[in-house]
Amino acid sequence: MGICGIDEAGRGPWAGPVVAAAVILPAKKRPKGLADSKQLSAEARDELALAIRACAVVGVGIASPEEIDQINILQATYLAMRRAFDGLSERPVAALIDGNSAPELPCPIEMIIDGDAYVASISAASIIAKVERDRMMVEFCAQYPGYAFAKHKGYGTPEHQKALAELGPCPIHRRSFKPVREAAGIIAA
Known part of the structure; x- marks a missing residue:
């Protein structure tokens, strides 16, 4: 029985799901180069995600834009x-x-600020979550052309802002986020 690391990807974007991963790494023969997913290239993340899945116990969870x-x-x-x-x-x-807050889980929990940079299992979870979310956003890009989701992954870039203004929100936009509400003409009460 091991200890799992948990991290998420996609809290800040205006579109798409938030994706979390939980990873239990083996005690030995862990992939080399584990780090915060944001510090790695897309190619390095993809390679590490395969290596992690080959040796670790992995769970992925998704919460939809709705x-x-x-x-x-x-x-x-x-x-x-x-x-x-x-x-x-x-x-x-x-x-x-x-991070500094956590959901209730049926086991002891320790929160570690910047854990994705210092704890191997959290780094692994951050990589899995980011790779899974990025893959989904590339698929959404094909489904909802014009927003360039494959490029910015739903984050609030100038390109995304322009597309949102011209096209309005699509089904994967988070309508509770202010820039999306404004583009949709939804006035907050």
């Missing part, structure tokens, strides 16, 4: 983290979670 709009981004992040935890084929004895 869920984000219904329960807010923090609660949706917790929901994705719980789903990732529940997706593990092995029950961990404890969870290490990146």
